Amino acid sequence: MISGFANPERFMRLSAKLLPWISGVAVALFAVGLPWALYFAPPDYQQHDSARIMYVHVPAAWLAMALYAGMAAASVSSLVWRHALADVAARAMAPIGAAFTAVCLVTGALWGQPMWGAWWVWDARLTSVLVLFFVYLGYLALWAAIEDETRASRAAAILCLVGAANLPIVKFSVDWWNTLHQPASVFRADGPTMHPSLLHPLLVMALAFTCAAAALVLAEMRVFILRRRAESLTLRRRRAT
Amino acid sequence: MSVLTAFTGLFRRELSLAWAGGGGAALPAAFFLGMAALGPFALGENLDVAPKAAAAILWLALALATLLALDRMFQADLEEGVLEQLALSANPLEAGALAKILAQWVAVGLPLAGLSPLGALIMGAPPAGTPALALSLAVGSLAFFALGAIGAALAAGLKRAGLLIAILVLPFLAAPLIFGAAAGARALSGQAFAEPLLLVAATALFGLALAPPACAAALRLHLD
Amino acid sequence: MSVLTAFTGLFRRELSLAWAGGGGAALPAAFFLGMAALGPFALGENLDVAPKAAAAILWLALALATLLALDRMFQADLEEGVLEQLALSANPLEAGALAKILAQWVAVGLPLAGLSPLGALIMGAPPAGTPALALSLAVGSLAFFALGAIGAALAAGLKRAGLLIAILVLPFLAAPLIFGAAAGARALSGQAFAEPLLLVAATALFGLALAPPACAAALRLHLD
Amino acid sequence: MARIPGYAGPMEHDVFPPHRLIARGLGLRRGGLVLAEELSLSVEAGGALELRGPNGAGKTTLLRTLAGFARPAAGAVRLACGEATLEAEERARRTHWLGHAPGLRREESVGEHLTLLADWWGVTRRRCEPALARVGLAGLAPRLGRMLSTGERRRLGLARLLLDPRPVWLLDEPAGGMDEQGRTLVMDLVEEHRRRGGLAVVATHEPVLLMDADQLTLELVA
Amino acid sequence: MARIPGYAGPMEHDVFPPHRLIARGLGLRRGGLVLAEELSLSVEAGGALELRGPNGAGKTTLLRTLAGFARPAAGAVRLACGEATLEAEERARRTHWLGHAPGLRREESVGEHLTLLADWWGVTRRRCEPALARVGLAGLAPRLGRMLSTGERRRLGLARLLLDPRPVWLLDEPAGGMDEQGRTLVMDLVEEHRRRGGLAVVATHEPVLLMDADQLTLELVA
């Protein structure tokens, strides 16, 4: 599978087959997860129905971080091994990661209003996510500023790797500093502490978000590769005449 | 007639250079949000200050953004020889300076002003006063660019133009900054803000009257 | 041996360019004091917060000075072809980037830090904590220049480099700014400040380790 | 704008009214350096003056003084049209300057650049394309300033001369960086310009460039 | 630093060990533009290659690729010393590049500039003055980058070539903007360089520049 993605031709064939399946799974998971999370799951005993924001907020936060980690991995393989698909992958993940970061920020703010009485507080978790958002923006701005694709991808890869230092800060900010934001209750060394009646719909929603993100990334990669092909075609045609 | 064509031609060119490379006003916008975040970063534990100081922080962010944009306002055109070509014309450099000022205002100042309500909300300011705050920033950024352009023209082509511009310009920015921040703060706290806002507008008008001849004279000096 | 000569040669050149035109560190110093004066102006009617926010304002001024200086850190050398000559050498561009970072720190960062007690006193802060504030600014400006250099190298020669640098660099400046301003504020109010100061130092070390290879890679890209 | 009678602005195929560029007793200085003293020259309509001399002699400085960018340390430059001496503003709009600077920003395209100048100089934008085509840059309108090769940059400078017909041309090494065909182009353009009653002052190191032009050789200061 | 035996760094009057610059199957691209394909060349110690071709043909692009600044779209460039192919770092320190950029900052003086390069390149600072004198810039050390005339700027580039003796010279229009005597200087310097066993690739529009050099003419793309 991984080697199947190594070469653009094979990637196009494989992804064409995979894409409908992944999209289908995402739709199915949403069909199960959304009603479960928003209706059937028990309301939180303190927070009542506002706690249901969690089912969007938490998966969005996870994907914001996961996509950045993916970009960093792709950047390494693009810088070190000059992998042809790696920079396409990194470039495709960036806007989607930025969007999930924005969703995480907005849902967090919406949740903060009833919970903390403020849309926003400058604690370490919130600040570090905001910084993550700015890193995403900078990454996209740098891509936009360089028209030559290989140069753009290498410059952006450097930026991405430097920015990766922020990722552990986002993750562990709740442990390292006193934050208003609560610490992790799912991904913990000693296992999840969340009640299963909340945990299970959350996991379904997280899976649904993940599949949706994967489908979006694959689709965007395909667009990039097709556009590259179209460009080299016009180039060849211009030379032939 | 021909002065108008010339003026809009230069104005449009400045705008398209400022927004070049896709994204239009997105870059200045992202930039402003970043700048607006710097204040709270620095305030840290003194967070309780933030809503009270929201207007001040946004005004400072606007000042920073202006200073950074000013740095290249004339320098690049001077070094690449564009100003020489513009100078050899029936149209006065004064008109060129005015076109550049207005274009910077539209390209950088107005997007920032438009975003400021968002920034104010993040800092916990009440929504009611934010339109007035945005208005004050829009007027203020015109004053900033007009007055700042004088410093930019004076420093263009000199060593360390960046810092030099900042120093030349800081005293002129003080007046609009003080009145503007006051107007913004009053607007956010629901007080009457017309008086300081009018004072900001007055500095903007003063700048618009003064800047074109001052810039043109400075640029002619640098052509030598 | 020869690497050392090369390194100090470049370091000295950067310093003399930064201080060229007489006045030495006076220009950054004047700028910094101007900023320190503007902060309270913007706060205006909320003047009572000024001593409380003194550290924040000085740290913001440092950040702005850094951003302004970064703008030209590599751009001019790239456009004038200096980097091409430096690249054709047995000495790696990594060493060049480090020399430039340290020189900027000495030329701009240290004078600002040295002046900061004066700025803090102007804003009504108690004298006792000012040496520690200056220390935090000295360490912090090293972090700023190291991390900022990466953005400056990446954006050198691109369109609207000024704004772009700011956007690329902002997220990296956040950590030293937050910890540094906290250290400064605690120092001024007589609290323990060792922990945030160590965190600033950590970001500076991180920047110093990361910046040379990142800058060199970015500059090589731009030579293409 | 006060217009001198007989000069109706940009023209296509007409002849310029007779201009004359005169400098009397010029002193040229740069920093502490005295480059020339008591320098006088006069170029008539249809005439051309070749500036020659070693590197650093002051050719560029003289041209910039004639263009009105630099102020002479002594003496004065004037442009006469018929009997009348023109005001600074009128002199500026009748003078073309081709220096070493590219004239356009790194991020500006060739097309945007010429459009801007057409607007600013008050000529129709339709003149841009023919001007580009004449100097061999047809189709290069989308290219950005920083992409242009040395010769392309010089050719763009020639296109500016054609964009707005002006009687006075001040050219600093117009053939520098040009290929064979480009050098011929420069000669042809200056010839045409002179036939229309224009005048030109040209600094050059080419052994042969203009036909029957006056020569002014600047000497290096000691 | 790993040094190739037989090359002991900067030398004054000695002969270089035999180097050879080879490019095979080069593809040159700029933006979407294909400038050359399947281009091969080889220059031996003591040899010279003149690059010719119209403006925009890609001479500068080829030179920058040979210098290692630009990455070729296809093919590769290598520098051999005797039998050994040199690493990128060794190639860099044995290559001189003279482009159109002045090489010094506007606010940097000529003297500071050469001192910096002497330090950075690891040669003694005492070489700066003779190098300046040889190219006719004696006494110009205090002058700043922005003051230099076109020809002086080119001559400073030649001084850099003399500052650090390196076997490979890549020169982009070295005679451009030069006066009579400057052109002769360029020819003489390249001749001396070749007699010492150096090699040179020179892009030029001068009708005559180098003696018995190979010629490579690039064509303009359609």
Ligand code: HEM
């Ligand atoms: C804009 C404000 C907010 C931001 C940027 C934010 C950010 C994040 C991030 C990045 C995570 C992922 C943590 C991890 O995987 O370790 C997360 C998880 C979470 N957040 Fe927020 N958050 C915000 C506001 C809130 C609010 C107001 C609440 C409710 C009180 C909240 C409750 C949660 C919960 C319950 C989790 C799941 C943690 C776990 O069990 O692992 N968040 N948030």
Ligand SMILES: Nc1ncnc2c1ncn2[C@@H]1O[C@H](COP(=O)(O)OP(=O)(O)OP(=O)(O)O)[C@@H](O)[C@H]1O
């Ligand atoms: N500010 C200054 N201070 C001292 N010398 C200066 C200054 N500006 C220019 N010069 C010197 O003035 C001289 C004349 O320069 P100019 O550019 O006019 O020469 P030029 O005749 O055009 O030479 P070239 O043939 O090389 O183009 C040069 O030697 C230059 O270094």
Ligand SMILES: Nc1ncnc2c1ncn2[C@@H]1O[C@H](COP(=O)(O)OP(=O)(O)OP(=O)(O)O)[C@@H](O)[C@H]1O
């Ligand atoms: N990024 C780019 N996109 C498109 N075209 C480009 C780009 N960069 C350079 N070019 C074009 O590539 C061509 C080759 O440029 P190059 O500088 O190599 O030419 P040259 O042979 O040195 O010409 P000259 O004799 O004028 O110096 C030019 O036509 C130039 O406009």
Ligand SMILES: [Mg+2]
């Ligand atoms: Mg000259």
Ligand SMILES: [Mg+2]
């Ligand atoms: Mg060339």
